[in-house]
Amino acid sequence: MAKSKGGQRARRQARQAKRARAEQQLANVAAAQGSAEGSKKTAVRKQPKAQAPKAQTSDKPGAGKRLGNYLREVKTELRRVVWPSPRELRNYSIAVICLLIVFGIAVWLVDSGVVAVLIGYSGLRG
Numbered sequence: 001m002a003k004s005k006g007g008q009r010a011r012r013q014a015r016q017a018k019r020a021r022a023e024q025q026l027a028n029v030a031a032a033q034g035s036a037e038g039s040k041k042t043a044v045r046k047q048p049k050a051q052a053p054k055a056q057t058s059d060k061p062g063a064g065k066r067l068g069n070y071l072r073e074v075k076t077e078l079r080r081v082v083w084p085s086p087r088e089l090r091n092y093s094i095a096v097i098c099l100l101i102v103f104g105i106a107v108w109l110v111d112s113g114v115v116a117v118l119i120g121y122s123g124l125r126g
Helices: 002-037 062-080 088-122
Strands: none
Touching: none
16 A cells, blocks of 8 residues: 555656656746847746636436436336236235234234323323
């Protein structure tokens, strides 16, 4: 891990040194041209001209096109669905109904127990 960070640091330092040499060469060339012309100009990098902001164009399709795409994707996904056979559907339905009955009874028992404890503690019904 430290080896890779050291390598990154070395590459970064090499890039900085390369930029410094390029800037020095640019300054030397500009100074040579300036002394040849008899003027004292300093090396200045050309700055790119500021471009006018572009008008924002929306690549977003219209509402009708988006709705059409959505419905097409829904149709594609429904083709991929593995539908249960009638026998599987019946078995799943029976399992769900049985679990509803079991959990209903469990909730009724817990509720009855909590009510009995509260009545015994507070003595409101009596």
